[in-house]
Amino acid sequence: MxxxxxxxxSAILEQCFGKVVQAVADCLFSATTRxxxxxxxxxxxxRKEAALALAVLVKYRLVDFTASxxxxxxxxxxxxxxxILCLLRYPRYVHLVQxxxxxxxxxxxxxxxxxxxxxxxxxxxxxxxxxxxxxESPESYRNTFLQMVTDxxxxxxxxxxxxxxxxxxxxxxxxxxCDFFRHPNIDLQLLAKIRKGEASLTEAxxxxxxxxxxxxxxxxxFRDTIxxxxxxxxxxxxxxxxxxxxxxxMYNTTDPWQRKLSNQITFVEIKQAIERKSNNLDLMKYLxxxxxxxxxxxxxxxRRVGDMGGGVYVVDMExxxxxxxxxxxxxxxxxxxxxxxxxxxxxxxxxxxxxxxDLQKEAMIPSKEAKSLAYNLFQEQFIHxxxxxxxxxxxxxxxxxxxxxQVKEKDTVRMLLDASYKSLYNTIERSxxxxxxxKGLIEKSQRLDSIVETMKERGExxxxxxxxxxxxxxxxxxxxxxxxxxxxxxSKAELTLDDTIFLLQMYQHHCTSLPTGxxxxx
Amino acid sequence: MAGRGRxxxxxxxxxxxxxxxxxxxxxxxxxAPPPTFPPVLNRPTTLETTATQNYQLLWKxxxxxxxxxxxxxxxxxxxxxxxxxxKDWREKAMTRLKLKTQPEFNYKAMPQELNISSRKRRxxxxxxxxxxxxxxxEDRLKVLEQKELKSGGGEQDExxxxxxxxxxxxxDDPEAAMDDEMDEDNDYGATYFDNGEAFNDEDDNLDDGPVx
Numbered sequence: 001m002x003x004x005x006x007x008x009x010s011a012i013l014e015q016c017f018g019k020v021v022q023a024v025a026d027c028l029f030s031a032t033t034r035x036x037x038x039x040x041x042x043x044x045x046x047r048k049e050a051a052l053a054l055a056v057l058v059k060y061r062l063v064d065f066t067a068s069x070x071x072x073x074x075x076x077x078x079x080x081x082x083x084i085l086c087l088l089r090y091p092r093y094v095h096l097v098q099x100x101x102x103x104x105x106x107x108x109x110x111x112x113x114x115x116x117x118x119x120x121x122x123x124x125x126x127x128x129x130x131x132x133x134x135x136e137s138p139e140s141y142r143n144t145f146l147q148m149v150t151d152x153x154x155x156x157x158x159x160x161x162x163x164x165x166x167x168x169x170x171x172x173x174x175x176x177x178c179d180f181f182r183h184p185n186i187d188l189q190l191l192a193k194i195r196k197g198e199a200s201l202t203e204a205x206x207x208x209x210x211x212x213x214x215x216x217x218x219x220x221x222f223r224d225t226i227x228x229x230x231x232x233x234x235x236x237x238x239x240x241x242x243x244x245x246x247x248x249x250m251y252n253t254t255d256p257w258q259r260k261l262s263n264q265i266t267f268v269e270i271k272q273a274i275e276r277k278s279n280n281l282d283l284m285k286y287l288x289x290x291x292x293x294x295x296x297x298x299x300x301x302x303r304r305v306g307d308m309g310g311g312v313y314v315v316d317m318e319x320x321x322x323x324x325x326x327x328x329x330x331x332x333x334x335x336x337x338x339x340x341x342x343x344x345x346x347x348x349x350x351x352x353x354x355x356x357x358d359l360q361k362e363a364m365i366p367s368k369e370a371k372s373l374a375y376n377l378f379q380e381q382f383i384h385x386x387x388x389x390x391x392x393x394x395x396x397x398x399x400x401x402x403x404x405x406q407v408k409e410k411d412t413v414r415m416l417l418d419a420s421y422k423s424l425y426n427t428i429e430r431s432x433x434x435x436x437x438x439k440g441l442i443e444k445s446q447r448l449d450s451i452v453e454t455m456k457e458r459g460e461x462x463x464x465x466x467x468x469x470x471x472x473x474x475x476x477x478x479x480x481x482x483x484x485x486x487x488x489x490x491s492k493a494e495l496t497l498d499d500t501i502f503l504l505q506m507y508q509h510h511c512t513s514l515p516t517g518x519x520x521x522x
Numbered sequence: 523m524a525g526r527g528r529x530x531x532x533x534x535x536x537x538x539x540x541x542x543x544x545x546x547x548x549x550x551x552x553x554a555p556p557p558t559f560p561p562v563l564n565r566p567t568t569l570e571t572t573a574t575q576n577y578q579l580l581w582k583x584x585x586x587x588x589x590x591x592x593x594x595x596x597x598x599x600x601x602x603x604x605x606x607x608x609k610d611w612r613e614k615a616m617t618r619l620k621l622k623t624q625p626e627f628n629y630k631a632m633p634q635e636l637n638i639s640s641r642k643r644r645x646x647x648x649x650x651x652x653x654x655x656x657x658x659x660e661d662r663l664k665v666l667e668q669k670e671l672k673s674g675g676g677e678q679d680e681x682x683x684x685x686x687x688x689x690x691x692x693x694d695d696p697e698a699a700m701d702d703e704m705d706e707d708n709d710y711g712a713t714y715f716d717n718g719e720a721f722n723d724e725d726d727n728l729d730d731g732p733v734x
Contacts, residue, residue: 015586016586017594018595018596018597019597020596020598021596036635045598048638049596049599051637052596052625055627055632056596058631059594059627059628060594075635090581090582091577091578091581091582091585092578095574098577114592160631171633173631210628335564336564356543375543385535387539401539403543491582492569492575492579493569495575495578495579496569
């Protein structure tokens with residue numbers, strides 16, 4: 001975890017939960033575990049405030065706790081650093097659910113996000129109370145919830161262990177992998193009674209089963225979309241559809257977060273799946289050709305490893321994300337230093353080690369320009385230098401040294417990832433600055449909007465409303481529009497930056513052995 | 523040569539190594555700090571706005587507003603008071619309304635020390651006791667007044683009785699007893715009073731002018 005990530009996570013938490021939670025999380029970020037007393041003394045907040053902040057962080061699954069080894073009555077808290085970035089991805093999660101399950105699904109996801117974690121009955125009651133989709137019956141909500149559990153978008157939290165000792169200071173939980181996606185028993189009659197106020201939530205049969213969003217299932221979908229989109233851009237829609245089926249088959253036998261290669265898939269399996277589920281006649285007719293097209297492509301997503309059963313294949317995640325991540329790195333270099341620098345980068349990566357003089361020849365760029373560009377890339381740590389020393393003639397002769405340019409791929413990606421964290425932090429800070437700078441104007445416009453809305457509801461005349469609207473002068477209007485545009489651009493930049501960060505994180509997961517915090521069940 | 527040490531990776535290049543690469547020739551001599559916003563070589567690509575992005579942007583804005591108004595957005599007491607100073611009555615009322623909505627926590631699934639509401643209850647219990655005590659005192663004073671009117675003598679005994687009864691009450695209510703102790707056991711000179719008249723007397727010598 002870099003300092004840039006620490007700043008970013010701090011800014012995200014401040015945006016969502018305020019200064020107290022931010023300070024407590026900062027305190028936890030800098031240590032493996034801390035106790036409440038340590039947090040209180042480090043942050044200088046009262047015990048009450050620190051406890052409240054910790055409760056919020058535990059509720060939103062950003063902090064874990066365990067009983068201390070020295071003193072089992074004392075809880076030690078640790079921050080789930082990787083999950084803080086997920087707060088920025090909430091809009092993407094909700095959008096994905098909305099496209100898959102419609103407004104009902106989106107409403108369930110929203111409630112789960114708002115409450116951090118809750119029982120199925122509790123979530124459904126909140127969704128129904130919202131009243132956005134009044135036409136939808138409680139049954140459709142229940143079915144969508146269960147479908148989301150089946151599809152692993154919602155996961156059950158480890159169940160609380162109720163021991164003999166009721167006054168346990170630090171609660172313990174039981175984790176059972178078989179239980180994560182077991183359907184809860186949602187009683188619709190009881191649900192109706194609770195809504196009427198005739199029964200309480202504690203009477204529900206599923207009151208011990210607490211659910212929350214399964215972030216990694218969403219990430220799995222995002223990862224698949226990146227791969228399928230890349231194939232669609234390069235090889236067309238049919239090839240993309242074919243690859244989508246390949247991924248589906250892959251998940252039958254392979255852990256979705258297996259790092260390097262998938263388990264083997266036969267041609268027959270792919271053919272059968274497409275014949276069963278696809279209506280694309282072109283794809284069925286030329287399936288073998290589409291598969292060889294994907295296999296032969298330089299992206300290297302899919303690899304043939306045997307001839308049994310019409311051909312045995314594997315999905316090469318390592319190669320796939322190496323290609324995608326370096327396409328991203330090259331585009332960053334093109335934007336920052338121009339296309340010639342990107343060419344130099346490609347040449348160095350292709351040759352692995354190359355001397356300065358050979359570089360300018362290979363890249364076909366004039367020597368002075370090539371030197372300057374290579375130096376710029378070296379300064380920004382996109383490329384590195386390897387020094388090879390050869391002993392000189394005799395004991396007193398100077399050692400001859402060769403300076404070879406090389407690309408240390410993992411280091412380059414890590415550097416770019418840190419730069420992306422920093423940019424994202426800067427974007428958030430700039431956005432906050434703009435909001436604070438024009439706070440008065442923004443609040444005035446919001447007040448005016450609410451007044452106009454109430455006037456419209458009351459049925460006031462248009463002339464009177466226009467008169468009220470005119471209190472917002474044209475120069476004020478102009479400034480406000482400019483500020484709004486600036487904030488919108490910054491928000492868009494946040495989304496785009498998060499896409500880049502996600503891609504680079506996937507590279508780290510599939511192409512390195514670094515701990516990434518991604519696993520099937522958390 | 524000796525200064526550079528033997529072997530090992532230094533991570534950075536020396537000036538000599540840079541010269542061999544031919545890089546140092548082009549390096550300008552820096553005399554002033556770099557500009558705050560260095561000029562961009564290439565114009566950044568304009569971001570496209572898709573329907574998906576629009577949905578996400580709107581949702582995010584809505585989510586952040588919701589979070590800011592929720593009881594989980596915690597502002598420390600000092601910040602809260604600072605904020606309230608600059609707000610008008612409408613905003614203050616809104617803030618108080620927001621503060622009224624209590625956060626919902628499943629304290630069973632959290633360490634006990636995070637449950638601050640149990641302490642609150644204890645604090646809330648203390649008040650009715652104090653109120654009850656006050657009413658008792660008032661009643662008692664009335665009774666005493668009536669007694670005083672009836673008979674002029676025997677005052678000392680009653681005062682004794684009163685002090686005894688107060689002591690009993692203190693024993694019943696340990697918190698109140700603690701308060702009393704705190705009130706009594708301090709080194710504040712309650713009888714001391716300075717009206718400030720002697721202020722000028724002390725520095726008379728200084729007002730006379732410098733002494734040579």
